[in-house]
Structure formats: structure tokens, C-alpha cells
Amino acid sequence: MPARRELTMRQIRQMLRLAGDGISAREIGRMLGVARSTIQDNLKRAQEAGLAWPVPAELTDAAIEERLFARSGYKQGVRRRAEPAWDELVCELKRPGVNLQVLWEEYRDQHPDGYGYSRFCELFREFEARLSPVMRQDHRAGDKVFVDYSGKRIGIVDRASGEVRQAEIFVGVLGASSFTYAEASWTQTLPDWIGAHVRMFRAFGGVPRLIVPDNLKSGVNKPSFYDPEINLSYGRMASHYGVGVLPARPFRPRDKAKVESGVRFAQTYILGRLRRQTFFSLAEANQAIAGMVDRINDYVMRRIGVSRRHLFETIERPALAALPASDYEFAEWGLARVALDYHVEVCGFFYSVPHELIRQQVDTRATERGIEIFHHGKRIAVHQRRYGGRKHGTDIEHMPSAHRRYAEWTPERFRRWGASIGPHTEGLITAILASRPHPEQGFRTCLGILRLFKDLEPARAEAVADRAVAIGAFTYKSLASIVANKLDRSTAAAGEPQAVITHGNLRGSGYFH
Template sequence: MFFSFEQEGDQGVNVLKQHLQSTIFTLLERGASQHKIHELTGVDRKTIRRYQAIYESQQAVGANSPTTAPTGVAEPAGARIPPPQAPPSPRPPAPARAAPVKPFDFARSASEPHREWIEQQVRLQRNAQAIYQDLVDQFGFTASYDSVKRFVRALRHVDPEQFDRLAFIVGEESQVDYGEGAPTLDPKTGRYRKPRLFVMTLRYSRRSFRRVVWKSSKQVWAQLHEEAFRYFGGSTQYVVLDNLREGVITPDLYEPEINRLYAAMLEHYGVVADPARVRDPNRKGTVEHAIKHTQDTALKGRRFESIEAQNEFLMHWEENWAARRIHGSARRQVQAMFQEEKPHLQALPLTGFRYFKEVVRTVNDDTTVSIDRSNYAARPAPIGSLVCVRVYDTTLEIRDRRTQELLRTHPRHTEPGSLELPESERPFNPSRQTSLALASAGDIGPRAKALCQHLFDAEGRVGHRGMWGIVALAKKYPTWLVEQACDHALRHHLYRYRQVRAVVERLFEQALERLDRAPQLALPLTQEHALIRPAAEYGALFNAGAQHSAGTHPSTTGETE
């Protein structure tokens, strides 16, 4: 049901039509609730509340008036309480002791007598249905459930979530996180896509470093930190990060496991990682706000043709706009606070961090570990144990897997088959494998056995690999070629398997070339030779065969011999 409204005079006040006003006053006189009047008339409850206030005020005036109508006289509701067609122009001043009227005071709920008990139940987090059931059982409540539900909804309010405002000293903390950059043309696909936006923000001054990258990894994550430290001219004492895989291997409230490459980089710069709790991004709200500010202000609606162009724009925007803004809560310029904080940042080391690749290896029975087809001594790590190997550009480190204690450092070999094992650590005890390898080499030839014996005498059990490699060459190439290659290796002091294999391959290619260059001799045809019988003997053999065939098969005439 819809009702029309008429605008009264020049006062700009919307009032109901006369019949609706009379209906509302009549229902109020009979004690109907606002909810019941709304169901019957369709008038908004705020409008009903306004007319209820008018009704109550006029009732109070009529009760104090000496000209009150007699009780037995019945008057129409509209005549008894004429609705004001226009409010009085000058509003009388409110009484000095009059309290402000709350909207809820106009609506007298049936649950009002039980307010105190209902408030206790609401504080216990009980729902309206349970409160209604107890009202009926314990207090004989006769009103409807909807009345209780509305009353509980008015009482229940949700307190806003409270956050502590943290304060930090200069140079104490920085916060880092990833976001999404602006759409950028990908050179590989030719399409626009959003790169990853790295942001590091100094907690005290709110100065930020921003960089976009296509892909992230453990090393990229650490390198971005280094670039940020160099950009600021120093490092903070702590860095707060999210629990992403590039920084935290295992999130934990008490003992999070930090990625070793990332932890080593931070240790190089004297920084301590402080991961935020899981699903608690407000701990690093400064960098969260910096990312949103970058996306909404600097990058919103922009496209870039290259990743370099976007990084150049971000640097320009930081220097010319973000750093010169007045921070909302601090009420100071970001650049001015950064100039105050910069002398308190930790000094950068003279050299940058050396990045490495960490792998896990098992110590072989010759006390070495294999890295890129080369072997390196791993003592004092026991045989069969697992060790961590950090592979740098020119060196490698062997560390205990559990404590990360440094065990050995070796120069890194680039040629496969290299061995880094001191003479004093080489085991020279012969085994059954030694005897078997020497016996197999003896089957090839004496020079092959002599070469294998020399490998064992020089390297011990480590030389078993080279010995078996030489023996295996005889399975692919002729034995005389392998023997010839071993003789060449002994004469020229070539004691590595790969060198012997190269000699065998070269000799094999030379043999094939000689076969290709060998002339093909044309043999003359001859009629007389010791292996060639006379033609008469071949004729007699053919006749004997024909007679034998004629004697064993019936003739075509049907006669038999």
C-alpha cells in the first residue's frame, strides 16, 4: 500500500494527509504499538514516531489544562487532537532541565520492563531466540518474538576493533611487502600484465622504496632488500615482513623458520627479521598503507611499455610527491623526517652480500661430496651423513645440516671430474672392487691394467670411478683401441678418465677415416681355380638329378616301371 504526501505551505515540512493523521492518532489512543500502526497504515515508523511525540505532548498539555473535556464526552480523534498544518514559526526555548529525547524513548517496547535482565543476557552473547524463550518460561512473557528481537537489536552494538598505535625510534624498524604494480607490457607474450610491486617503508619517517619485478624468488627478494638499503643509505635494526615463502619457510608464532639465504643477507647488513603473525597484516600497517597509496595515487589508470619505465616513474613520484607530502598523523613532511632519521641508520658494509645456492648432499664412502660432477672433501662429516653445501661463484662451503657450522671451504672447480681431496685424507685400503676393476682392466690389455693400477696408487678408493670408466670404454669401442689409448696416456702422463676417453674417441675417428680412404680393389673374373670344378661334372650332376626325379614320379601316360 502506498500513500501520497502533501507539502505544507512554505515551511518545507512533509505531513500526512488528514485521514492518515486521524488514523494514527486513533490507534495511538487505543494503545497500538508503532509496529502495529506501520502494518495497518504502511506509514514509515519514523513518521509514526514523530506523530506519537505530538500526540503525547498534546496529551500532557490537555491533562494540565483546566478546560479538559468531560470524560463521558466523545469527540472525534481528528477534532480532539487537530494535527498541526504548519509548525509555529518561532520555536520556544527548551526548558533548562529538559533532557534530550532519544528516538528509542518514543517506542515503548513490551520488553522494556525486563531491560536489565535482557542486557545481562546480551552481554553473555546470547541470541534473541534464547532470550525470548527464557522470558516466556521465567517471566510469563506474552508479547511476540519480533518484539524481543527488535529490542535486542537496539541493545546490541559492536565495538569497533581497537588497534594500538605503535611508536618507534629513528632507524629502528622498516616494513616490507609485495603488492601489484600497474599493467606493463610483457616482452615475452606481448600482452599487458601486472608485475609484483616491492615496497620497503621506514617506520619512523614513512619514506619508501618501490620497485616492480616480473618474478620473485628467494634471491630476488633478498636483492630488493639490498637495493632498498643502498637507496636509504643505511639499514634499520629490524625488518617486519609477511610470512611469504621468499622470507619465511615455516610460519610459527614463537619460532618462525627464516629462509637461510634471506637470513644470511640480513645478517650481513646487521638486520633482524621480525615476521608478523599469521593473518595479522595490521602489524605492518605502514607498508600496507604505502602500497595502497602507491596503487591508488601513483599507478591508478596508468600503463607502461616496460618494467624499466615503471620503475623510473616510481622513483620520480617518490622523490617529487610522496617524499614531500605532509603525513596525516605525524603532521610533518616525510622528507624532513627522513633527514632526521637517516643519520641513525646502520652503516652499510664495504662489500655487498655474496649470493649462493644451497643444496643437500650425502657424504660418499670416500669422504667426499659430489657437486656439478666434481668431488670435494667433506671431513669431519661422517660417511653417509647429510651436509649442506653453499655453492658460490668461485668457492663453496660445506656446513653441518643441523647447526649450520662451517666444516670445509674449497675453491669451486668448473671442469667436471675434478677432485679436491688432500693426500692425507685419501683412503688407500684395497677392496674387492679394486681387485675386480684391475682384473677387468687386465682383460683389455697390460697397458690398461697398468693405467688403472696407477690410478689406484695415486688416488686410492677415489680412483675407483676412473678405473671403472676405463673398463667401460671396452664395451663401446674395440679393446685394441682402448689398449692403445691407455698406452698413449701412460706415455704422456694422462691419468684422468676423461682424457683417456678423449684419446679413444680420437683413435676411433681416425680408424673410420682410414677405412673411408682405403681404395676398393676390383678383382678379375677367372674360369680356372682350384675351387672351381669342370663344367662336365656340373652337367653330370644335373643329369643324375633329372633321372632320379623321373624314376620316382609316375609318367604322364599312366605307365609305371
């Protein structure tokens, strides 16, 4: 092995020049800022190598270094002991439980006269230093997936209008194998963000231990080095798959260097190679992106001589945790407070909860088809999600008993009650409900009339109803007056002139003669 030198080649040339001028080793050391013994050692080497000032012009720094510091009989750059395949060790080191001690012991089993542990580690670090910065990071198989959106977007043309709409590109990169997943989505909003994770895990066929996202608002509500606040819906998705979320530190790109490198590589492969193609739908774009991602994963990395797919199949996939029985269904979680009408608002519509929870805070979970409401982790209500029509979705079981009875009142039910007495009563009920701007405004009137008729014979009740319809008496007071004054008992037949009422304030026919 070459001897270690403590002077730069510039200092060595200056040392030879000063020594040629007859300056002592002590003075040269003072001028160069090194120990006298170092100067003496290097002057001795120069004397043994036949070097003196002036140095021949054809001698380069490399040639001078070779003559001064190479050992006799040793060819620089060639090691004298058997070495392992360092690129294979880089791959093996990513397996769970494997470290340099294990690899060195296996190496010594094959080469008993090989390097000692310290030299083995030194040579491995020298090889590792020649790799890319991403590969120098210590990533265990099945440990992390780094996710982010590319800063570049892909254009998709609307066939009808010709308008070009830009789609986002989501990229996920596994830490140990650099196996890459990419897809296009319209936005970076929560549904697209979580949906991309679901499809990524499905493509991997398993899940790693941690997700490392950037501090995108869809994933992290509040970035923090000590206690980042994870979006509730994103956290629920992670819980479904049994993975943790470890956001990268704000303004620390090295925390996610793996995905940064993967994003740049994906941009070159995807955007660079697809720039001349025109896409008319998101599905077309994703089909082309999938082809480019396959090329990325099958590309043989020069430094270690294998592809990302090879590393994934041999090292990463066996270390991934199993997928759950079903994919995560996107749900948007939120907090709400129960109003005085025992309803909570979700996406502009109102859904009931048990009335005992008025003024309590609850968690809401909105999926494409349903609304779930939780209190202290217990589900207390389930509703079909509303997208139009009436604003309120009310479960009758959530009502107080008094409200429940009122909720049972419907126009059809009042008509049935009226019909059970007779056709005139049914007609009266129908007329009362029709006379109000909203049928519900006539419910109390109908209820009062039916209670009034409860004490009457059906025949008289029918007569009262007929009389009320004839004179347009559609209030409870009018019906009560007809019953009290027995106005339903008029003997006038239909179509005959009515008898003139005699009253002191009425002018008789003689007044006009």
C-alpha cells in the same frame, strides 16, 4: 569546558515529552532505564534553559545540546589555554627516548599555566585519533621496516616477440617516517627477494633494528606465532646487516598495516600513473618507478603537514644503524649429507669434502661464483662453481692416500713414462689407451706393463713393445706371454717371410700333393 551529559538527545526529547504529560521523574527514569537523579538534573537544566515540551521544530539536536550543557560565557570548540603544535609532537614522539611525559614537561616550560599532564595526554590522543590508522601505530625511529610484494604487477614488453611479461613490485616502508622504497623484479624467488633488501638498505643509507616481512615462502619457511622458522639464506642476509627478522602473524594484516598502506599508496602512484607507459626492460621500469617513489616521499601528508622525506631526514636516518663495509652477496644455503665418495651435491653438481666426513651432515653456501661447505660452522671446502662440463669437482687434498695416487694417473703421464723408455713403448701406451672406450679403463693395463718393463733392459723392452703393436697384443697377459716366451727375439726381418712353425698338429705341404 562543556558539562558531561549522560543521556542521548533522543532520550532528552523523550524525557521532555513525558515530563510535559505530568509523569514523575522516578517513573521517567524507570522508563528510560536511568537513575532518577539523572532525570531530575536534566529537567532542572531544561527549566533553566527555558525548554519545555513541545520543543520548537527549528531547534536541532546540536542547538538543544548547546543550550542545556554549554557553560555560561564559554564558547564551545575553543580551548582557553595555550596548546602546542600537535602535529609537531607526533613527529617528536617518534624520536628514540621521547615520550608524552618529556613532551609535556617541555610544553609546561614554555607555558607554565598550560594544561596538566592528564589533560595534555587526553588532548594529544584526541588529535592522534584524527590521523590515519597507520599513523596511530607506535613506531619508533630506526626500529622497523615493513616489506612485502604488491599484489599488482607491471607489464614489460619483449621487443623481439612482443610478449608481455609481468614483473613483481617490491615495497618497503620505514615505520616512523613512512619513507617508501619500491622496485620491480621478475619473481618473488629468493634471489630477487634478498636482492631487493640489499638495494633497499643501500637506498636508505642504513639499516633499522627489525625487518617485518609477510610470511612469504622466500623469507619464512614455516609461519608460527611462537617460533617462526626463517629461511636460512634470508637469515644469513639479516645477520650480515645486523638486523632481526620478525614475521607478521599469519592472517593478521594489522601487524603490517604500515606496508599494506604503503603498498596501496605505491600502487596508486606507480601503477596508476604509469599505466599508459610501455616498458621494454626491467631497467626502464625501475627508472620510472624511482621517479614515482620520489613523488611519494616528497608528498606533504595533510594530517601532519610534512613529507615522508622530511621525517626520514630529520628523524629516521639518524636512528638507523650503519651499513656494513660491503653489500651482502646473495648466497643460497642448504643442507647436504656427504656421500660415500666424499662428495656433496649442490645444484646438480658434486663437490668434494675431506674424506673423513663421509656420512656427516654439512651446510652448503652457493654464490654466483663459488661453492662453500661448512661443518659445525667451520669452512671445510671451497670450490669454483660449475655450470657445465664434468659433474664432479674434486680437490686432491680431500682424497684418501690410495685414491690420491690413483688421481695422479693421467693419459699424458703414462705417455711420458713410456717415452722415457723409448718410442716403441710410447706407441704401445698410446695404442692401449686408444683401444679403450675411456682412457681411464687402460690405466691399470699401462701400469702393469710399465712394471713388467721395469725388470727389462730398455732395448728388449722396446723390442717387446714393437712386437706387441705388430700383433695387436694390448693386454697385460699378452705382453707377459711375449716376454716369457721370448717372442720379441725373432730373427725375421721386417718384410721377410716368417719361418713355418713345426708342430705335430700342423699339416705339411706334402698333405696337399
